[in-house]
Amino acid sequence: MDFSTTLTEAPTSDERLAEILASPGFGTHFTDHMLTIEWTPAEGWHAARIEPYAPLSVDPASAVLHYAQEIFEGMKAYRHADDSVWLFRPEENAKRMERSSRRLALPVLPADDFVAAVDAFVEVEQRWVPGTEGEKSLYLRPFMFASEVFLGVRPAQHATFMVIASPAGAYFKGGIKPVSLWLSDDYTRAGRGGMGAAKTGGNYASSLVAQQEASEHGCDQVVFLDAQEGRYVEELGGMNMYFVHDDGTIVTPETGTILEGITRASVIELAGKLGHQVEERKxxxxxxxxxxxxxxxxxxxxxxxxxxxxPVGELKSTHGDVPAPASTDLTMRIREALVDVQYGRADDTFGWMHRVV
Incomplete structure (x- = not known):
């Protein structure tokens, strides 16, 4: 796929960029450009372009605004000590977007084109990838939405794929701390046959009221149970879960109604390399x-x-609280091993990293 590139005439100054990268936060500052590819049944994927970041002009009758036909991905670009820039398992993000596309009746952007698009975008925006100090990165947000102008319940005949990016600082300010959880009794994230395994905005919108409830009880995150029996742990509002046992085995909830996280799959492989059997089950x-x-x-x-x-700390609920387990040793070992691969401090024996520049 060929991309036309129109660079901004007013790039962020080096001084301002340095200020942003010193303390980027998360999802607050955006890079100078955006990538767009359009799709119609007649032309397929076309009009691939990188252009200055700007507001979109969206018709009030655009299908996404009425029928929520929308999906997205979340991924990061990392700078290594030699100043090279890398992506972490972009092919897996591409495959997951394919699955999400099919579930939301959106056109499938082939995996090779997805990766090529992200590569082209990161190459243009490489100055926005923070340095190696701290756990900073360039957070990438590929997304697709139904952009056809019509009112009617059917798959849209015009779709738009885009990529934007925002520099991200370390998630935990002042060090990693266990997150406290609130067990939701009234809300579920997804049911059998639903969209739980798709990365679509509606899943996150449905979790917000439960997250509000968690905050009201002094908790960082909400944990959902299955919709059918209300017995089985599924996932948090935006994270997958693991339970380490005293014999070294690790259990993670099985997929089907939960999001198949890229980090989740990587943890399973890393844990296995460290000698821990991982069970995916209810x-x-x-x-x-x-x-x-x-x-x-x-x-x-x-x-x-x-x-x-x-690490996960205390679990609170209307049925009584569950204290935090005493240890975080294996959690931190796996975390360090994964982060070291992402930032190039350890050999990538899994072949996960993808060099861009």
Whole structure:
């Protein structure tokens, strides 16, 4: 796929960029450009372009505004000590976007074109990738939405794929701390046959009221149970979960109604290399409570693109609280091993890293 490139005539100054990269936060500052590719049944994917970042002109009757036909990805670009810039497993993001596209009846952008688009965009915006100090990175947001102007419940005949980016600082300010969780009784994230495995904005919108409830109870995140029986742990509002047992085995909830995280899959491989068997199966809230009480469960942690890996602390609920497990040793070992690969401090024996420049 060929991309036309129109560079901005007013790039962010070196001085201002240095200020931003010194303390980027998350999702606050955006780079100078954006990438766009359009799709129609007649022309397929076309009009691929990189151009100055600017507001979109969206018709009020655009399908996405009425029927929520939209998907997205989250990924990062990392700068290594030799000043090269790398992506972490972009092919897996491309494959997941393919799956999400099919579930939302959107056109599929081939994986090779997805990776080529992100590569081209990062190459243009490479000055925005922070240096190696701290856990800073350039957060990339590829997304696709139904841009046809019509009112009617059917798959849109015009779609737009875009990539924007925002420099991101370390998720944990002042050091990594266990996150506290609130168990939701009233809300579920997804059900059988639903969109739980798709990365679509509606899944996150449905989690917000439960997240509000968690905040009201002094918790950092909400944990959801399955919709069918209300017994089995699924995931947090935006992170996958793991339970470490005293015999070294690790259990993570099986997929189907939860998001198949790229970090999740990487943790499974890393844990196996460290000698820990990982089981993907149903895991009940009672097993969590009883496991912590008996000492059978020694650690609980969560993972996602933004936080990478974080220990899980206390679980609060209307049925009583579950204290935090005493240890975070394996959690931090896996976290360090993963981050070291991403930032080029350890050999990439898995072939996960993809060089851009």
């Amino acid at each position: 895991f009940s809230i009672d097993e969590w409570r009883e496991g912590v009480a008996s000492g059978r469960i020694t650690e609980v942690f969560a993972c996602g693109t933004a936080a990478v890996i974080t």
